[in-house]
Amino acid sequence: MANLPISRFPVPEIADLPADIAERILAVQEKSGFVPNVFLVLAHRPDEFRAFFAYHDALMDKAGGITKAEREMIVVATSNANQCQYCVVAHGAILRIRAKDPLVADQIAINYRKADITPRQKAMLDFAMKVSARAHEVDDADMETLKSHGFTDEDAWDIAAIAAFFGMSNRMANVTNMRPNDEFYTLGREAPSS
Template structure:
């Protein structure tokens, strides 16, 4: 049960962002820019970064939501699962293995990112902006994970919610729906 009063039809981060709309707006804008804005990393790759960080932080809501979004963007459900199990054997490029490793290290502690990890990413073809964005996305999702779990937000009653959420994230992005979320009330 959440520690503060949240709309019961809005589990996870959505309920928190609706609870405090004013501070939520810049958070939504940054997330939209980083995960859906112009980048040499695909949207699926950026969702994998969110997935790895959330999984490493043991945030069930965020891990499940971003796994579903990564799966939808990739058109398959194997890669995100394999990345959560073992980055080194996952079916992603060497560059993504290196970037996902940087994301995981960032999630543990920013100081865990080493010169060797960055050099590995660069040797695999990662640009400075890709390394920067990986760390920034990882840091942002550490914030989200702690926000969601620190206020004990609810998990959805129906696991199908994650597929609906993934559709929204893929097709609408991270901005607030213009009509709000009352349509999700049962």
């Protein structure tokens, strides 16, 4: 339903945006074939757009002990707990593509404990969910559990930061009534050919 609004707040035209933001949005459009609505909705506030995407990129595009697919698993699981339709749909699509698995995103969104993922990934998501809902209860035992699955302190920081950042993102997506692009629903649904 492309004619429904993508936000309850004003959405600027790309041509009216500061050059750096317009360039970023057009680069995303070139790469993906469409403009994810999050870019247009958050462009309502250019300074916050820049800060949001700088932190997003620092968390989601870095090298480390957590793969890019695992980072997306964190987003999908915690966004579902926060009832963020936009992030579950959009990051579910990215997860399907990064994991090369058409089923994993739906499994994680519905109940990651029953998803076809490793015990290490379940421990990662247990920790992320605790950070998302009950960060005040995180203790040394949680850190030891992560270490027993091969995660470092830096990995624990990354898991926590992703869960925390997307908690904020989920809340803004819900308040703005951000609508997922129709394109996200079908991305990565085909099983990769062997």
